[in-house]
Amino acid sequence: MTQPKTSLALAAALLFSAWGAASAASPKPVLADTIYLGGDIVTINELQPEAQAVAVRQGRILKVGDRDELLKLKGPKTRLVDLKGQVLLPGFIDGHGHIANVGFQAASANLLPAPDGAVNNIPSLLKTLRDAKPNAITQKMGFIIGFGYDDSQLAEQRHPTRDELDQVSKDVPVLVIHQSGHLGAVNSKALELLKIDANSKNPPGGTIRRREGSQEPNGVLEENALFTLLFPLQSKLGETENEAMIKAGQDLYLRFGYTTAQEGRASAPTIKTFTQLAKKGGLLVDVVAYADMATAESSMDSPWTSRAYQGHFRVGGVKLNLDGSPQGKTAWLSKPYYKVPEGQSADYAGYPSYKNDSDVDALVERAFSKGWQVLAHVNGDAAIDQYIAAVRKAEAKLGRADRRAVAIHAQTARFDQVQAFHDLAIMPSFFPMHTFYWGDWHRDSVLGNERAQNISPTGWALERGMIFSSHHDAPVALPSSIRVLSATVNRSTRTGQVLGADQRVTPLVGLKALTLWAAYQYFEEKDKGSIEVGKLADFTLLDKNPLKIPREQLANLTVTGAIKQDRQVYTLGSQTQASGSCLASDACLAAAARSLTLAGLVHGHAEDSHVASAIEP
Numbered sequence: 001m002t003q004p005k006t007s008l009a010l011a012a013a014l015l016f017s018a019w020g021a022a023s024a025a026s027p028k029p030v031l032a033d034t035i036y037l038g039g040d041i042v043t044i045n046e047l048q049p050e051a052q053a054v055a056v057r058q059g060r061i062l063k064v065g066d067r068d069e070l071l072k073l074k075g076p077k078t079r080l081v082d083l084k085g086q087v088l089l090p091g092f093i094d095g096h097g098h099i100a101n102v103g104f105q106a107a108s109a110n111l112l113p114a115p116d117g118a119v120n121n122i123p124s125l126l127k128t129l130r131d132a133k134p135n136a137i138t139q140k141m142g143f144i145i146g147f148g149y150d151d152s153q154l155a156e157q158r159h160p161t162r163d164e165l166d167q168v169s170k171d172v173p174v175l176v177i178h179q180s181g182h183l184g185a186v187n188s189k190a191l192e193l194l195k196i197d198a199n200s201k202n203p204p205g206g207t208i209r210r211r212e213g214s215q216e217p218n219g220v221l222e223e224n225a226l227f228t229l230l231f232p233l234q235s236k237l238g239e240t241e242n243e244a245m246i247k248a249g250q251d252l253y254l255r256f257g258y259t260t261a262q263e264g265r266a267s268a269p270t271i272k273t274f275t276q277l278a279k280k281g282g283l284l285v286d287v288v289a290y291a292d293m294a295t296a297e298s299s300m301d302s303p304w305t306s307r308a309y310q311g312h313f314r315v316g317g318v319k320l321n322l323d324g325s326p327q328g329k330t331a332w333l334s335k336p337y338y339k340v341p342e343g344q345s346a347d348y349a350g351y352p353s354y355k356n357d358s359d360v361d362a363l364v365e366r367a368f369s370k371g372w373q374v375l376a377h378v379n380g381d382a383a384i385d386q387y388i389a390a391v392r393k394a395e396a397k398l399g400r401a402d403r404r405a406v407a408i409h410a411q412t413a414r415f416d417q418v419q420a421f422h423d424l425a426i427m428p429s430f431f432p433m434h435t436f437y438w439g440d441w442h443r444d445s446v447l448g449n450e451r452a453q454n455i456s457p458t459g460w461a462l463e464r465g466m467i468f469s470s471h472h473d474a475p476v477a478l479p480s481s482i483r484v485l486s487a488t489v490n491r492s493t494r495t496g497q498v499l500g501a502d503q504r505v506t507p508l509v510g511l512k513a514l515t516l517w518a519a520y521q522y523f524e525e526k527d528k529g530s531i532e533v534g535k536l537a538d539f540t541l542l543d544k545n546p547l548k549i550p551r552e553q554l555a556n557l558t559v560t561g562a563i564k565q566d567r568q569v570y571t572l573g574s575q576t577q578a579s580g581s582c583l584a585s586d587a588c589l590a591a592a593a594r595s596l597t598l599a600g601l602v603h604g605h606a607e608d609s610h611v612a613s614a615i616e617p
Contacts, residue, residue, distance in 0.1 A: 032056060033566060034081055035056070036088055037080070037081070039085050040548070043064060044089070044515050045530045053066070053069075053071070054070070056566045063533060087542045088531070088540075090530050090539065091528065091563070092258045092260075093259070093469070093519055095471035095514075095518045096408050097253075098473070099261040099262065099263050099287060100249060101249065102252050108146055110146075110147070110148060112147075112149075113149075113154075116478055120155060121154055122155075122164055126160075128146065132146065147179075148177070150180075158342070159178070159220045162185070163219075165188075165219060170189060178325075182324045198210075198215040199215075200217070205353050206221070207225055212343070246274065255559065259564050260288070263290065264290055265319040266319075271304070279310075281311060285562075286309055288315075289313070291315060300315065316522060316523075317375060318373070318374055318375070319376075320367075323350060323352055323380050323382070324351070324379065325379060327437075327442070331383065332352045334380075334381045338451075357390070364390040364394045365397065374405045375408050381417060384410060403425075404427055410456070418457055429469040429471050430468055430488075430513075431456055435499045435500070436483065436493060436494060439497070443493075443499065452500075454503060458513075459503035469514075470487075482554070482558070488509075489505055490504065536565055538564055539562070542558065543557065
């Protein structure tokens with residue numbers, strides 16, 4: 001039977017209409033702005049550990065996978081970036097550091113020991129200071145300033161004294177800061193200006209070391225004895241100088257591949273400087289600031305307190321300091337130091353920032369009740385006990401929530417304390433670089449062998465299925481991501497001995513602590529930490545694949561580039577070293593001088609309400 005012509009025409013019309021509608025409904029392929037290929041791509045995504053290429057659009061990852069498949073996303077304006085054998089990883093995330101203070105390292109006399117410097121005895125320290133005497137810091141501050149000496153690495157195994165620093169100058173005040181940032185030494189002229197003499201009392205949370213057999217100061221100042229007296233000496237700097245300081249720190253962070261940085265204890269003026277710089281577009285990396293707990297109310301009541309960045313800056317929470325430094329023997333331990341500092345009794349175990357637990361309880365409860373994330377500096381296990389107790393009490397009163405409280409350093413965390421971290425959802429941010437820089441010192445002088453084996457107990461955390469971040473705590477150490485990775489994985493001391501073999505982790509875990517797990521610490525795991533569709537195109541470039549070389553060679557890796565939201569912000573060899581750019585700038589030098597004060601606020605307790613503003617005569 002033949003169909004009527006009208007029916008055939010109608011069918012044809014309907015078919016054409018349907019085809020046209022389908023064609024109109026077919027979306028145009030979304031083309032990439034950039035496609036990265038030509039090198040290993042380590043994604044830190046367990047579902048897709050490796051890839052041949054990554055496509056990016058509008059600063060976020062569009063697709064990850066096979067090279068030929070992703071080239072289908074190439075359009076006339078797409079950039080093809082040939083990695084030329086470089087290795088692409090997620091952008092490194094700073095678990096804990098102080099980016100605003102890092103420029104100070106560049107602007108002061110370098111007193112670091114090898115491998116970061118050349119000061120390995122007191123004569124070389126004095127020579128370095130003499131050579132630095134004419135620099136711009138002296139002219140601006142009236143001080144000869146050095147940073148980074150380490151008594152554990154000096155041949156004399158002690159701090160320089162006022163008498164030795166007098167050999168540099170008797171007329172100009174001399175100040176040297178210990179690498180830990182928790183101690184320092186000054187000459188007689190500086191003591192005179194600071195009005196410290198035999199009648200001066202120790203401030204709360206600090207110690208003035210004395211000459212043997214007398215009350216006369218020997219020049220060494222611990223914790224608040226150093227910090228609270230530096231503040232009156234510093235002049236207030238303008239916006240330009242403070243911004244120069246931050247930019248110098250940013251330059252150094254970029255050299256080590258960081259695309260997210262931290263300002264780990266920010267004063268209100270520091271936060272103001274960051275906001276001004278952010279508004280001007282001066283930040284190339286994301287910066288999360290944690291307000292000094294002592295001034296938290298004014299700092300946290302701000303539109304910048306948010307999980308969202310504005311101009312690459314936000315305020316993420318508050319920082320609480322509960323003790324000092326183990327390498328400086330000021331951390332608060334539950335048992336005495338293996339070898340106590342000169343002038344201390346045999347039962348010396350360091351000291352707390354807050355003698356009254358109730359003060360810490362109140363601070364943690366206040367932060368939790370306001371929804372502020374808390375980062376607590378806790379090196380000694382007694383300080384860790386104090387923090388755990390405060391978190392437990394606050395949660396008992398306020399209930400459990402996704403607060404992501406962080407234990408910063410947690411150097412001497414005991415087995416039971418790691419379990420408490422797990423039970424209370426406290427995330428540790430460990431400082432495994434100690435195993436290299438001070439591992440031998442911890443074993444032989446600070447803690448003894450048994451306790452030293454388990455500093456930064458990453459292995460215990462993994463046994464419990466926990467995650468953690470790893471950090472450098474710059475300017476205590478250079479913000480070297482490679483040194484962080486190597487130390488987390490290998491735990492080798494300066495003398496090549498493994499400290500705590502059971503606490504070692506795999507290179508993949510070491511990378512997670514620098515990327516995905518660190519992103520979780522910041523509540524940013526949906527945007528950062530792995531190379532996955534939808535996440536920010538934040539990448540770090542290395543010369544070799546850390547998963548394909550012997551673990552012993554990790555320390556030899558080189559950061560060759562950094563990419564922030566598809567923008568190349570650092571290329572090896574394209575930037576002047578941060579030290580060079582800072583030393584060439586009077587503004588940066590002035591800001592670096594002021595950072596002595598800021599370093600005190602970061603590592604000490606100068607603004608805590610219970611601390612005296614000056615040593616009583």
